[in-house]
Amino acid sequence: MKVASIFQDFLNLIYPSCCEACGMLLVVGERVLCTSCRYKLPRTNYWLQKGNPVEQMFWGRVPVVNACSLFFMGKGSSYRKLLHKLKYSNKPQIGVALGRLLGNELARAADYADVEFIVPIPLHAKRQRKRGYNQSEKIAIGISQATGKPLLTSVVFRQRYNETQTKKTREERWSNVSDIFALRPNAETLLAGKHILLVDDVLTTGSTIEACAVAMLKGASCRISVATLAVAK
Numbered sequence: 383m384k385v386a387s388i389f390q391d392f393l394n395l396i397y398p399s400c401c402e403a404c405g406m407l408l409v410v411g412e413r414v415l416c417t418s419c420r421y422k423l424p425r426t427n428y429w430l431q432k433g434n435p436v437e438q439m440f441w442g443r444v445p446v447v448n449a450c451s452l453f454f455m456g457k458g459s460s461y462r463k464l465l466h467k468l469k470y471s472n473k474p475q476i477g478v479a480l481g482r483l484l485g486n487e488l489a490r491a492a493d494y495a496d497v498e499f500i501v502p503i504p505l506h507a508k509r510q511r512k513r514g515y516n517q518s519e520k521i522a523i524g525i526s527q528a529t530g531k532p533l534l535t536s537v538v539f540r541q542r543y544n545e546t547q548t549k550k551t552r553e554e555r556w557s558n559v560s561d562i563f564a565l566r567p568n569a570e571t572l573l574a575g576k577h578i579l580l581v582d583d584v585l586t587t588g589s590t591i592e593a594c595a596v597a598m599l600k601g602a603s604c605r606i607s608v609a610t611l612a613v614a615k
């Protein structure tokens with residue numbers, strides 16, 4: 383047991399923390415989610431399924447090697463709240479914890495075995511300053527901890543501060559994101575010949591991931607797989 387986790391357990395004795403999904407008090411050794419909520423997470427198992435519905439979302443749009451999401455996000459589910467808290471309630475630890483769950487699955491999935499780098503979808507610098515962190519990067523950190531694959535955060539960035547994506551049609555969303563990502567000068571060398579895992583929090587229309595993947599494939603000869611925490615159901 384690491385010193386940091388002993389310290390965390392000690393803190394939990396004084397300030398007990400609760401499950402972010404159901405609100406029950408967490409016991410020693412539990413982080414972010416209680417054992418029951420962790421067990422009941424509606425996993426997709428798409429990482430084991432070639433041609434799964436998440437992969438199909440990208441067909442005819444951008445070539446991806448594999449794509450999957452960890453769990454289904456139904457309307458009003460307690461797991462939907464988790465993602466909202468990750469983004470808007472200053473709870474980056476939710477991203478790391480769920481990223482680790484996703485990473486544990488990917489570590490055992492043959493199709494993801496040759497992934498070499500994990501790249502989180504970048505936020506615009508202005509939005510990241512406002513939020514204090516990039517939620518996709520927190521998820522990517524969790525995946526990296528579970529799989530042992532290194533994180534790469536210096537290759538792609540958002541060059542345009544786009545307005546919020548909600549309440550837009552698929553076409554409007556695409557025109558809103560098509561040119562917002564750009565590669566940094568060292569990206570071509572770093573990415574050449576590599577299999578990249580592109581990471582985001584939620585998959586809805588897929589247009590943000592598509593735009594980022596298109597920018598990366600345009601600028602470097604790499605292969606891209608995609609993993610998100612949740613997929614809308």
Ligand SMILES: [Zn+2]
Nearest residue numbers: 401404416419
């Ligand atoms: Zn719970």
